[in-house]
Amino acid sequence: MNLLDFHKLYPDESSCKSAFKAHRLSEGISCKKCGGSKHYWKKNREQWECKKCHYRTTLKSGAAMENSKLPYQYWFAAMHLLTSTKKSFSAKEIQRQLRHNRYQPVWEMLHKKRSIMGLRDDTYALKGEVELEDGFSFETVAINRNKEESLKRGRGSQRQTTVLISAESKTITGDNTHAKKHSKKKQLGFIKMKVITSLKLDNVTPVVKSMVKEGSSEVSDDSNSFNELKKDHIHSAKVIPKKDIQKVLPWVYTVISNAKRMLLDVHHRIDDDFLQNYLNEFVYKLNRRHYKYCSDRLLATAMTYRWNSLGESSGQA
Numbered sequence: 001m002n003l004l005d006f007h008k009l010y011p012d013e014s015s016c017k018s019a020f021k022a023h024r025l026s027e028g029i030s031c032k033k034c035g036g037s038k039h040y041w042k043k044n045r046e047q048w049e050c051k052k053c054h055y056r057t058t059l060k061s062g063a064a065m066e067n068s069k070l071p072y073q074y075w076f077a078a079m080h081l082l083t084s085t086k087k088s089f090s091a092k093e094i095q096r097q098l099r100h101n102r103y104q105p106v107w108e109m110l111h112k113k114r115s116i117m118g119l120r121d122d123t124y125a126l127k128g129e130v131e132l133e134d135g136f137s138f139e140t141v142a143i144n145r146n147k148e149e150s151l152k153r154g155r156g157s158q159r160q161t162t163v164l165i166s167a168e169s170k171t172i173t174g175d176n177t178h179a180k181k182h183s184k185k186k187q188l189g190f191i192k193m194k195v196i197t198s199l200k201l202d203n204v205t206p207v208v209k210s211m212v213k214e215g216s217s218e219v220s221d222d223s224n225s226f227n228e229l230k231k232d233h234i235h236s237a238k239v240i241p242k243k244d245i246q247k248v249l250p251w252v253y254t255v256i257s258n259a260k261r262m263l264l265d266v267h268h269r270i271d272d273d274f275l276q277n278y279l280n281e282f283v284y285k286l287n288r289r290h291y292k293y294c295s296d297r298l299l300a301t302a303m304t305y306r307w308n309s310l311g312e313s314s315g316q317a
Contacts, residue, residue: 001295006080016072020299021059027303031055032062064112064302070105074098076299078109083294088266088281111277113298118280120301121287126190127213131169132220133252134199137162138260140272161272162199163279166211167191167251169219184250190287191255193279199225219248255286 001009010016029039029048033055039048047056060066065075077098081089089097091107100106137160168189192211196203204225209232212218218235220226229235246253259282263270270278288294 001080001084003080003084006077006084006295010073010076013071013073016076017059019076020072023299024059024063024303027300029057030062031057062303064116065109068105068109068112070100070109074100074106075109075302076295078106078113079295079298079302082110082113082281083285083298086285087262088278090266111274113302114277114281116301117284117298118276121192121280121283122210124190125213126166126168126192126211127216128189129169129171129186130212130216130218131165131167131249131252132208132212132218132226133165133249133256134162134196134204134220134223134225138263138270138275140270140275142272161275162196163256163275164194164196164204164207164211165191165252165256166208167255169249169251184254185247186250188251188254191251191283193255193259193283195276195279199223201225201228205229221245221249258282 010019028037030037031039031050031053034050034053036050036052038051039057040051041047042049042056045056047058049056058066060068065072068075078094081094081097089110091103091110094110095103095106098106140161168191169186170189171186194207194211196207201224205228208218208226208229212233214232216233218226218229218233220235226235259279262282263278267278284298285294288297291297
């Protein structure tokens, strides 16, 4: 959906509200009090009322935009902007496009969207041939860091946040005579990127097991962080010379390069507490690069997760 089509479909606040209501009805309305599924719409209050216990459910109740005072059109426009391009948008730019006076509500709205992107991708695991790599570091800013604390250099620096990356990488079989000279010999499937606190076995192993299905064929370098995986997975650890690393692990390095470039181009400073949200957006869009109407998928996901007053996920509705 391009910008002109989006404007034709959602020209004003009432059209966005009607579309949101239709999406909610397609997902089904469940009463919080008795669990009933039969409701009738009270037009004067714009609420559903349970036919059994008469408990009322607001239009935003149970969705990611619950407790948000921003117009529906803001949410729809932001979803379209985030999903219609390969790059991203900063909260300041979204605020400018929406002509909203305050920065904080727009920033919170975008981070809610990025968080639910990650929650949606957490519902599945990678399988088949999987590339693994740890130790990639993103430069971040630690808000709560003691200013008197001396900064370390290199690996382990307080300015670096470690990310674990996994990518489905299926070997291409058949006749490759017409392939381009520098084309990869493996096909990229889905990916996952998770921020980790350390590279210790006790920290890396459970994260990888949650990301990759047991029995998958995993390939990585000879890192001690993956030693425990050999017991449960078909893990292939190799000592890879630098000149051959692009051949053995072609996609994890491409993914990390693109992710770093996107963050550097759009977000000039990233707090370490919110790096995972930015990675969620990158992964969500890359995993759906062949899908159409990605904004509609994000809208449906936004109605699947409930949020509390602090804007944190309280689980699947």
